[in-house]
Amino acid sequence: MSCQTKGKNAWYKAVIIITVLGITAIVALVTTAVLQNKPLLQKYKYGIVLDAGSSHTAVYIYEWPAEKDNDTGRVQQTHSCKVQGAGISSYSVFPGQAGASLKSCMKEAESLIPLSRHLETPLYLGATAGMRLLRMENQSLSDQVLWSVEEVLQSSPFSYQGARIITGQEEGAFGWVTVNYLSDRLKQGSGTTGALDLGGASTQISFVANQDVAEESAENAVTFRLYGNDYFLYTHSFLCYGKDQALKLALAQQTQSGDSSVLDPCFHPGYSVDRSYFSVYSSPCVMAGKPLVSRDSFTHVGAGNASLCQEVVRRIFNFSSCSFSRCSFNRVYQPPLQGPFGAFSAFYFVMNFLNLTSGSLESSREKLERYCSRPWTQIKQQHPDVKEKYLAEYCFSGSYILSLLTDGYNFTSDTWTDITFIKKISGSDAGWTLGYMLNLTNMIPAEAPDTPPLPHAGYVTLLFFISLLLFFLLFLCFRFLWPHRNSQTQMI
Numbered sequence: 257m258s259c260q261t262k263g264k265n266a267w268y269k270a271v272i273i274i275t276v277l278g279i280t281a282i283v284a285l286v287t288t289a290v291l292q293n294k295p296l297l298q299k300y301k302y303g304i305v306l307d308a309g310s311s312h313t314a315v316y317i318y319e320w321p322a323e324k325d326n327d328t329g330r331v332q333q334t335h336s337c338k339v340q341g342a343g344i345s346s347y348s349v350f351p352g353q354a355g356a357s358l359k360s361c362m363k364e365a366e367s368l369i370p371l372s373r374h375l376e377t378p379l380y381l382g383a384t385a386g387m388r389l390l391r392m393e394n395q396s397l398s399d400q401v402l403w404s405v406e407e408v409l410q411s412s413p414f415s416y417q418g419a420r421i422i423t424g425q426e427e428g429a430f431g432w433v434t435v436n437y438l439s440d441r442l443k444q445g446s447g448t449t450g451a452l453d454l455g456g457a458s459t460q461i462s463f464v465a466n467q468d469v470a471e472e473s474a475e476n477a478v479t480f481r482l483y484g485n486d487y488f489l490y491t492h493s494f495l496c497y498g499k500d501q502a503l504k505l506a507l508a509q510q511t512q513s514g515d516s517s518v519l520d521p522c523f524h525p526g527y528s529v530d531r532s533y534f535s536v537y538s539s540p541c542v543m544a545g546k547p548l549v550s551r552d553s554f555t556h557v558g559a560g561n562a563s564l565c566q567e568v569v570r571r572i573f574n575f576s577s578c579s580f581s582r583c584s585f586n587r588v589y590q591p592p593l594q595g596p597f598g599a600f601s602a603f604y605f606v607m608n609f610l611n612l613t614s615g616s617l618e619s620s621r622e623k624l625e626r627y628c629s630r631p632w633t634q635i636k637q638q639h640p641d642v643k644e645k646y647l648a649e650y651c652f653s654g655s656y657i658l659s660l661l662t663d664g665y666n667f668t669s670d671t672w673t674d675i676t677f678i679k680k681i682s683g684s685d686a687g688w689t690l691g692y693m694l695n696l697t698n699m700i701p702a703e704a705p706d707t708p709p710l711p712h713a714g715y716v717t718l719l720f721f722i723s724l725l726l727f728f729l730l731f732l733c734f735r736f737l738w739p740h741r742n743s744q745t746q747m748i
């Protein structure tokens with residue numbers, strides 16, 4: 257009996273020692289693995305893009321881990337600054353002052369980006385439809401506006417890479433790149449999402465379509481090779497079909513008679529504002545001539561009827577002829593829609609305000625009908641903090657968006673739910689700027705980068721379980737092969 261107890265004690269001691277040693281070994285192994293592979297103190301690089309839109313300019317600052325320039329490191333937006341005042345194209349009267357408007361946002365960028373990174377931080381400015389229209393009207397004025405912003409940007413401490421008017425194709429295609437980059441669809445090579453961008457002066461539609469887009473309409477075809485995958489993109493930018501220019505087109509339709517007042521179904525009952533004919537007809541988008549009347553202004557009166565408004569809006573599109581196999585509107589080729597779609601910028605601002613970001617097309621129509629019919633005084637009372645220009649126009653803008661998406665792009669009740677109205681994806685704004693910078697800095701490689709077979713967390717977990725298994729096997733060996741144990745069994 258005493259021999260048995262002695263044997264047992266020795267056995268327990270050995271088990272305890274082996275367990276402690278085993279656990280210590282596993283902890284040491286896993287800690288070493290974690291520490292060895294722990295990323296070094298993260299350092300970031302930065303890039304700045306100015307989006308000089310028709311209504312305003314915004315400065316976006318992006319950052320990405322320094323050691324992952326064109327690898328898997330995610331570029332993300334860290335800050336955005338809204339430039340005070342209107343877009344740079346509105347400085348056509350005093351072009352020299354366009355640059356000065358950017359100064360305070362540029363100072364903000366200087367204070368946010370570490371001093372040591374200033375010199376190597378690329379800085380771009382891309383101007384969109386407002387400047388395209390100004391260039392159409394007066395190339396010399398648009399050049400002077402660009403020189404003025406160039407002067408200010410060149411004097412900043414960043415690595416200035418140029419200010420230019422980007423093309424509608426670029427605006428559409430880079431919006432698509434941004435949305436798909438941020439939702440991580442490019443690296444996975446999985447299905448992509450189309451992009452719908454509504455600005456003040458133009459609107460863009462981009463989605464992956466069949467390769468024959470290039471055969472039917474080369475100007476609408478863009479190809480990308482990203483992370484080892486080829487993408488054939490259909491893209492089109494409709495100049496003059498941003499929501500501010502679309503409103504001018506709709507008002508021009510309704511003021512052709514030259515009357516002193518216009519009863520507009522796209523504005524709330526009780527709304528009444530005097531507008532100059534010049535403000536409607538001065539845009540190069542408005543082809544119809546100013547009516548031959550002596551008066552300078554008309555009273556814009558709201559009638560608040562969304563279905564009548566949709567009829568007014570429909571008249572600004574031309575559906576009469578199409579020289580391709582199929583068209584959206586204004587004789588522009590459009591292949592069959594391939595969803596899903598992300599709709600951003602003013603698509604989001606308007607639909608979010610109207611609470612129409614979810615639900616069926618029919619319910620959106622009904623909600624809009626109710627909203628448009630509400631008196632203007634009531635709307636103003638309910639939203640004292642919303643800019644009055646936006647507030648007055650939401651009924652028009654909502655009706656325009658429904659008409660553009662259904663009559664224009666051919667979305668139906670069935671495909672309506674393919675559209676997601678989005679502002680940001682993983683903290684970064686949806687828009688063309690990120691895609692533009694990724695492209696110009698070659699940050700999306702054409703081929704897929706080599707990655708280790710296992711992510712870091714997976715590697716540590718695997719290591720842990722293998723160690724545990726080894727320890728268990730050791731324990732089993734010891735349990736069955738220990739000589740004392742055998743002799744004990746014999747004695748009993």
Ligand SMILES: Nc1ncnc2c1ncn2[C@@H]1O[C@H](COP(=O)(O)OP(=O)(O)O)[C@@H](O)[C@H]1O
Pocket residue numbers: 308309310311312343384385386454455456457458459498499500601602605606646
């Ligand atoms: N909160 C908001 N509510 C409604 N509309 C908005 C809001 N913020 C911005 N917008 C509108 O979004 C549009 C942005 O267009 P912008 O990018 O300036 O022009 P473009 O892309 O055509 O050059 C403008 O029509 C602007 O009035």
Ligand SMILES: [Ca+2]
Pocket residue numbers: 309310384454455456601
């Ligand atoms: Ca824009």
